[in-house]
Amino acid sequence: MAARPRDWARQYPPLAAALVAVLVAVFVLPSALNVPQSNPTQTLEFAPVPPQDDQPPPPDSSNVESLSLGSSSSVTGDARGGADGGPGLPPPPEVPAGLGDRPVTKRCVQTPQGPRQTEDPLAPPCVAHFEGDNGGATYRGVTAEQITVLITLTGGGSAGPYCDAVTSRGTECRPSDRYFDLFDPPEDDDPYPVRAFRVFQEYFNTRYQTYGRTAHFWVYFTPHRAHTPETRRAEANDNVARREPFAVIGYPGSLEDDYLRTVARHGVLNFGSHEGRPASFFREFPGLIWSYTASIDERAKLYGELVCTQVVGRPVSFSGNGDAGQPRRLGLMRTTDDRYPGVAHFTDVVRGHVEGCGGEFATEVTFPVAGRVHGTRQQTGESNATVAPGNIATLGANDVTTVIWPQAYETQHTEAAANANYLPEWVIAGDGAHEGYLGAQQQDQGAFDRHAMVVTGQTLEGETEETECWRAFEEAAPGHPDAAFTCGLHSGWYHDLRQLFTGIQVAGPQLTPESIDEGFHAIPAVPSSDPRVPACFYDPGDYTCVKDGVAMWWDANSTAPGASSPGCWRMPEGGQRYFGEAWPRTDAAARWAEQDPCNGYSGSLNFTF
DSSP, X not given: OOOOGGGHHHHOHHHHHHHHHSOOOOOOOBOOOOBOOSOGGGOOOOSSSOOSSSOOOOOOOSSGGGOOOOOGGGOOSOTTOOTTOOOOOOOOOOOOTXXXXXXXXXXXXXXXXXXXXXXXXXXXXXXXXXXXXXXXXXXXXXXXXEEEEEEEEOOOOTTSOOBOOOBTTBSOBOOSSEEEETTSOOOTTOOHHHHHHHHHXXXXXXXXXXXXXEEEEEEEEOOOSOOOHHHHHHHHHHHHHHHXXXXXXXXXXXXXXXXXXXXXXXXXXXXSOOTTSOHHHHHTSTTTEEBSSOXXXXXXXXXXXXXXXXXXXXXOOSOSSSOTTSBOOEEEEEEOOTTOHHHHHHHHHHHHHHHHTXXXXXXXXXXXXXXXXXXXXXXXXXXXXXXXXXXXXXXXXXXXXXXXXXXXXXXXXXXXXXXXXXXXXXXXXXXXXXXXXXXXXXXXXXXXXXXXXXXXXXXXXXXXXGBHHHHHHHHHSTTOTTHHHHHHHOHHHHHHHHXXXXXXXXXXXXXXXXXXXXXXXXXXXXXXXXXXXOOBOOOTTOOBOBOOBEEEEEETTSBOTTOSSSBEEEOGGXXXXXXXXXXXXSOTTTTOOTTOOBOOOOOOSOOOO
16 A cells, blocks of 8 residues: 655655755646546647637636647737736647547546646646657657657765665665666666656656657766866756757756756757746747746745735734734845855845835845755855844844745744744745745744745645646556655656646647747736646746745644644635735735645755755
8 A cells, every 4th residue: 555645754754854954946736627538539629739620619717728829929918917818819820630530649638628638737738639740850859759858867976975865765876977768678776766757758758749759758867076167068068969859857956057058059948947047047048948937036026016015014913022013114134145146136126126115124134054954054164053143133123023034945043033032024935945834844933833924836735645746656657656755855847847748739740949939928828716726827038837826824733734743834715826916905914814724835855946
């Protein structure tokens, strides 16, 4: 009998300990309704190919249900105008030969909104069959039979191995500077990521329409060494020369920007949750670098709009200092950690946004180490513990009631605040560590309990077994021993691959970066009505998916789904999602209620913020 999915935190204590040390945002979506098709050979094909009869497609109720081939320039007007809004789509392209009312080769599912490729709410509408000419070698890494996909991961080595947390086969160290061909038969000593991506290769090729081609995965582990921009660029050049990929799913570790830019200069596409990058980074190589998670600018807008709408100019409502009803005084807490320039950019954008709406900061404090529970940087000896007591004293001396904390997870300041009996409001921007319940459980609970809120693009989650990642594993490899670990901690892999395969499908048979760009930008800008599903679309000149978010509050005495320890982020209004400019114009705590559901999102080891 398979273990309960989130029981990995109880089964593998070292894994849970490792998790809270390096956490990052990953979004997981639960399943949609799966109704068997009564007549699958009659499935409407409207993504990117139009129906083959006179019947209109089902009515639009989410982004992907009405998808057809379009272009970036076709998306006009207010992209977030309302539940029934969204721009008109361009005329569909000419129907390629061999498409239409044919025998089904892809197992689509029926939903109330019409046929969809898989049970995932973000899967594209069904294209059940293809035969005919797919254009052959339409682009680098593409042939008539295959699409080469390279997955890059942090490698290890005898000098300092990178080891996965405990999985079904023990603590496994990754190899260094080695390629794995996932078309080869599996080996008993395959490292954990190779096993996981082999399952994903099977699932996505089976369920998504790839027009006669098979996506061929290669997994590459980077060399274990002290990287420089030069070594990272050389590595990227070597990867492209040796494997000739159409696309890279990139998790290469340090100096990732140097790697990504080099790959893009070769015309290779990249898909990955690059949430620590500004929108301008994606626009450097239009249509080549894509991310499921939002850009820094989109996330900063979401957070900044909430501060402006629900905090600035309103009286204190959720501090523990007995000052409820008094005017709020804001303090800014930011990191100076030079390893994360994206966080610095995020903070600058937020500060400008808040000051632009009339917010004033009574003081600003800084800390040197981001992304660590204990806030110590071994290379430099810097420690948050040495500055946190002084920072808390400064905030208190300036009568700060509300701490604006733009990303940069750490725990020393809540501990220092509790020690000083200073319990301000904490208004936090999610970075993947903050909004995970495991990360928040490491904060001082006296300081955090009902005094902290976080703004995030994260969706409502339950148990891991309810996620689409888990569904994919169970379908492709029932009972696979790595399913819980993968979908509990590396669910971002699933989301990045879904984005890639969605792009391949909406591009149509003539697969190129341009056809993917056109397909993605034809997704209508429709708000989400489901707390489990983000609004996902691409504005003009935009290459990231998630556009909305939620604000959650911390309850130290309740337990998240599947968690082994108390403490959970509660989601007001059942997890109702908002665009930044649409936040309710009420105080931040006005919508909090004891019946708000706990979010089961725990966090991930893919540390990238």
